[in-house]
Amino acid sequence: MSAWELGAVPAGAMALWCEALGDDNAIHVDPAAAEALGFGPRTVNPGPTNLAYLLNMVMEARPDREICSIEAALLGNVLAGDGVLARGTWDQDTCDAELVVAPDNVVLRARIETDGRDSDDGEGFRSQRL
Numbered sequence: 001m002s003a004w005e006l007g008a009v010p011a012g013a014m015a016l017w018c019e020a021l022g023d024d025n026a027i028h029v030d031p032a033a034a035e036a037l038g039f040g041p042r043t044v045n046p047g048p049t050n051l052a053y054l055l056n057m058v059m060e061a062r063p064d065r066e067i068c069s070i071e072a073a074l075l076g077n078v079l080a081g082d083g084v085l086a087r088g089t090w091d092q093d094t095c096d097a098e099l100v101v102a103p104d105n106v107v108l109r110a111r112i113e114t115d116g117r118d119s120d121d122g123e124g125f126r127s128q129r130l
Helices: 011-021 031-036 047-061
Strands: 002-006 067-074 084-091 094-101 105-114
Touching: 002 047, 011 047, 047 067, 047 084, 047 094, 047 105
Parallel strands: none
Antiparallel strands: 002 084, 067 105, 084 094, 094 105
């Protein structure tokens, strides 16, 4: 079992992710927009950011591997201030992973495959935390 945890998803980081992703959906940066659409008074974390939390877990667990495929299903939302836990079980080079919001609400499931080879490029680079 592998795990990676973030105690509270920062609202301020959502704007940075939206800029990087080219996502202009107001629910990610404006609490009033999120509330108007039924999410309550907190902004909604972008889905790709939630996937990045799972990738952090995989890269920390297997820093010598490259990710070669991802199949993911978004099942719910992560809101600003939520604590999240990325956890996964391994079968050789494949991780069946899920992102959980406390107490045990699974909001994302993914199967992440690594290539099983050392990804060191000769310059010491292995993986980068997202």
